[in-house]
Amino acid sequence: xxxxxxxxxKKNNRGVTxxxxxxxxxxxxxxxxxxxxxxxxxxxxxxxxxxxxxxxDFNMVITRAxxxxxxxxxxxxxxxxxxxxxxxxxxxxxxxxxxLGQVGQ
Numbered sequence: 001x002x003x004x005x006x007x008x009x010k011k012n013n014r015g016v017t018x019x020x021x022x023x024x025x026x027x028x029x030x031x032x033x034x035x036x037x038x039x040x041x042x043x044x045x046x047x048x049x050x051x052x053x054x055x056x057d058f059n060m061v062i063t064r065a066x067x068x069x070x071x072x073x074x075x076x077x078x079x080x081x082x083x084x085x086x087x088x089x090x091x092x093x094x095x096x097x098x099x100l101g102q103v104g105q
């Protein structure tokens with residue numbers, strides 16, 4: 001999500017980049033983390049940072065669908081290792097809720 005925001009900022013601000021500014025990137029990461037948490041319970045989140053770089057404000061609305069599409073490659077990359085873990089544990093996907101319930105016992 002941070003990379004997407006960096007690209008959007010650059011595109012919307014005539015090539016001004018965030019990548020060379022460590023403080024701006026840190027602020028952007030923090031705001032993106034907040035937005036990710038918000039998206040777990042709502043369908044959209046606002047990312048608003050005053051004077052992100054060179055006095056330019058950053059305001060963006062991201063939807064849960066957009067976030068999921070940004071993360072799609074990462075999600076797909078985890079499927080094969082998770083399937084292998086299930087095979088090694090001799091468990092089916094349906095048994096996962098049961099296994100998580102037993103962790104705290």
